Amino acid sequence: MMNWRTITDPAIYRQQRFDEISLLEGVRQFAYLDTARPSRPSIGIGFNLKDSGVRTQVFEVMQINAQDPRLSPAQQASEQGYINQLVVALSLTYLNDAALQLALNNIMIQRSIDPILANQAHITGRSSFDLQPTDIQTAYNNIILTFCSPNRRSS
Amino acid sequence: MKTMKRGSGVLLGLLWVLIADVATAGNYTLVVGKGIEVCQAYLRNLHSFPMHPPVVCERPLNPKLSAFSRPKWKPLEFWPNRHLLRQALRQRPSNLQYSDEEYEKLEPYDKWESNIRERMKERNMTLATAELDVDQDGKKDIVLRFDTGWPCDPMDEGNFAIPGGIELYVLTPDGRGIDGKSTYATLPVRAGRPDVVGYKGKWYVTTWAGDMNFTEAQLDIITVESVPRQRCQFKYTGQAQRRHP
Numbered sequence: 529m530m531n532w533r534t535i536t537d538p539a540i541y542r543q544q545r546f547d548e549i550s551l552l553e554g555v556r557q558f559a560y561l562d563t564a565r566p567s568r569p570s571i572g573i574g575f576n577l578k579d580s581g582v583r584t585q586v587f588e589v590m591q592i593n594a595q596d597p598r599l600s601p602a603q604q605a606s607e608q609g610y611i612n613q614l615v616v617a618l619s620l621t622y623l624n625d626a627a628l629q630l631a632l633n634n635i636m637i638q639r640s641i642d643p644i645l646a647n648q649a650h651i652t653g654r655s656s657f658d659l660q661p662t663d664i665q666t667a668y669n670n671i672i673l674t675f676c677s678p679n680r681r682s683s
Numbered sequence: 684m685k686t687m688k689r690g691s692g693v694l695l696g697l698l699w700v701l702i703a704d705v706a707t708a709g710n711y712t713l714v715v716g717k718g719i720e721v722c723q724a725y726l727r728n729l730h731s732f733p734m735h736p737p738v739v740c741e742r743p744l745n746p747k748l749s750a751f752s753r754p755k756w757k758p759l760e761f762w763p764n765r766h767l768l769r770q771a772l773r774q775r776p777s778n779l780q781y782s783d784e785e786y787e788k789l790e791p792y793d794k795w796e797s798n799i800r801e802r803m804k805e806r807n808m809t810l811a812t813a814e815l816d817v818d819q820d821g822k823k824d825i826v827l828r829f830d831t832g833w834p835c836d837p838m839d840e841g842n843f844a845i846p847g848g849i850e851l852y853v854l855t856p857d858g859r860g861i862d863g864k865s866t867y868a869t870l871p872v873r874a875g876r877p878d879v880v881g882y883k884g885k886w887y888v889t890t891w892a893g894d895m896n897f898t899e900a901q902l903d904i905i906t907v908e909s910v911p912r913q914r915c916q917f918k919y920t921g922q923a924q925r926r927h928p
Contacts, residue, residue: 539868580892581875581901584845588874589777595847597768597831598798601805604833608841615844615895647798649789666776669867670874 560625572664585670589663610639632657709921722915740835752881754813774863806832825854846876
């Protein structure tokens with residue numbers, strides 16, 4: 529006979545859910561093309577970056593945010609420009625993971641050395657499009673919280 | 684004759700502006716949450732504003748739909764409470780890996796404070812609090828709403844795709860600090876320009892995320908308590924028409 533153990537603590541449940549999905553999807557720090565046809569740019573544990581809701585949350589944890597209160601109006605305009613470039617780059621087709629990552633990194637490098645943004649440590653310190661393990665978990669929590677649904681489609 | 688020509692030009696310009704607004708009003712369909720009362724009611728609310736721009740920045744409530752409500756936000760003086768924003772930054776999950784000393788090196792307080800002072804000259808940053816039971820434990824929690832003063836424009840492509848400018852945090856019971864754990868467990872903190880709306884005594888948060896060409900977006904509504912969470916998702920379909928700034 530099988531004895532089911534009920535998880536009563538939401539925090540434990542959330543962690544276990546994250547661990548299971550991490551195991552199934554694999555954890556990817558850098559952007560990659562998933563196995564769907566046509567393939568979609570993804571990162572983390574299968575975060576589909578073509579999906580506007582998911583992308584918004586990934587940008588948020590990477591502190592790519594044109595409305596960041598720390599930025600001056602000129603900096604906000606500049607940041608918005610980089611966001612637009614990233615969104616466009618994510619809508620293009622790539623031959624392989626390396627080409628995708630290169631395209632995204634080029635934008636991040638330009639952003640990190642942009643003289644207008646020079647006094648923003650959170651921008652100058654990030655020259656690569658990547659998610660650290662903490663970022664992956666935070667993005668995952670936010671995606672689950674707001675956007676994830678069983679029958680959602682990619683936009 | 685010249686005056687007449689100029690007059691016609693102005694009229695044509697005005698017509699273009701009006702047509703552009705109507706064209707971007709778009710349509711909403713309920714994708715997730717069919718049959719759930721609050722989702723159906725919010726769809727009726729959205730449909731009652733056929734001429735409203737996409738609800739990227741403002742999400743109006745029809746006063747005729749009286750089951751909907753807004754929290755009673757009480758303004759909080761900005762400068763004396765700026766430490767809450769510093770704490771909010773400090774409690775970002777990615778910053779928890781640093782000790783206080785390390786974090787101070789990364790984001791020195793003085794630099795941060797003078798930066799905030801500069802930003803205050805440029806825009807109207809505001810703080811407000813409301814008492815809402817976000818974790819559904821029967822006790823009211825204090826929620827902080829930070830408006831960064833960002834001039835959100837639904838006709839701006841970047842805003843349409845990734846709007847922001849509003850941040851929500853749960854405060855500690857004494858109202859003096861940010862409760863990071865509760866904040867990140869219950870609220871979509873920044874992305875999607877979160878807005879709090881009430882329906883029949885329950886609190887919900889709405890968020891927006893769109894594409895770069897104004898054609899598609901999603902509007903989500905979730906209950907603020909963590910378990911069980913009720914969710915609605917609307918698909919916005921607009922016209923591929925943009926007004927350049």
